[in-house]
Amino acid sequence: MTTTLDPEKLQTALANVHAAGMPGLFAEVRDNDQTWCGAAGVADLATGRPVTADMRHRVGSITKTFTAAAVLRQVDNGEIDLDTPIGHYLPRLVPGERGAAITVRMxxxxxxxxxxxxxxxxxxxAAFPDLAKTTPQSLDDNRFTTFHPTELIELGVSAPASGSPGGRPGVYSNTNYLLLCQLLELITGAAAEKCITRDVIEPAGLRDTELPEGSHITGPHSLHYEAWLGMIDPPRDFSVFDMSFVGPSASLISTVADLNRFFGLLLSGEIISRSSLEQMRRTGPVISFEGKTIDYGLGLHKMIIPGSGIHWGHDGSVWGGGAISLTSADGARQMSVAVNLQRWNRLGAGGRPQPHPIDAALQGFIQLALSR
Structure with a gap:
């Protein structure tokens, strides 16, 4: 079978991201039955230990696709209805009129x-997203703080609403996914982490993917360097962190190979039913944390890659770590990449993140990886 994968060009593009200022990154690209793996840079700035393509990594909100898939498995089983109000299931967490108006789908x-x-x-x-007024002090203060999910949900539910139920554009919120985790626990009688593991991770054969119980990443991994828009200089490692502040909405640890395997199986209808996959792909505008409008479905992004067309997947970031996983609409081409520095852009005079050479280099690698 012929392939458009060019190992030399892919490795050069990856190295360009490292040269632009990324400490380390690693990726896997698939074209049908052909696979390329690559890495560039270091996993530890102090020792110079190199990154490798098989490293385990925190992948942030890519977790949301796993959580959504677990919910849709229960939809397939007839245990959850997408258009039933969340107040029907969890009246204490979302009471009154809001509980009656907000559906599982929303x-x-x-x-x-x-x-x-x-x-x-x-x-x-608290000034987020007015980034010029925020500080990173809470990252250090809460490195080992354990939050209870219902405590966090209460904070989100009691805060001023970001919009009306069902309104467009939607606004990205971790509160939504912690509620979905509580819904999973109610319906299945198991902790959300166990439910997602049993119904999604294990059936997909993802041997290096887990929702961690502790603050550490086990197995070979990179340090996770957080710059917080130049306010942490030099960037500090936050790979050891109590992830209860996001729980099963953004705490997943995985590898680039497992991410490609997961999205390949999901988008071919092997994890959820074809009808649920169709629901997942019904997208609309959502405002991201960065203030950008993204095309979002049920835990799934629809992204247009210039010259390559429609791709499906998700991206994610945590303190110091991030990943992007995309699969072409026909399922033939896949790319997952993980990076070990976050919020590398510095703020300009107007308090907004300024362009950085990493931006163009990373986008150049993604576009090359998905070009056919």
């Missing part, structure tokens, strides 16, 4: 109008 596609709880859980981020 939680998954971020049109519930429920605010993000993060600025309230981390007080020094």
């Amino acid at each position: 939680l998954i596609n971020h049109t519930s109008g429920l605010a993000e709880y993060l600025p309230y859980a981390y007080p020094s981020l």
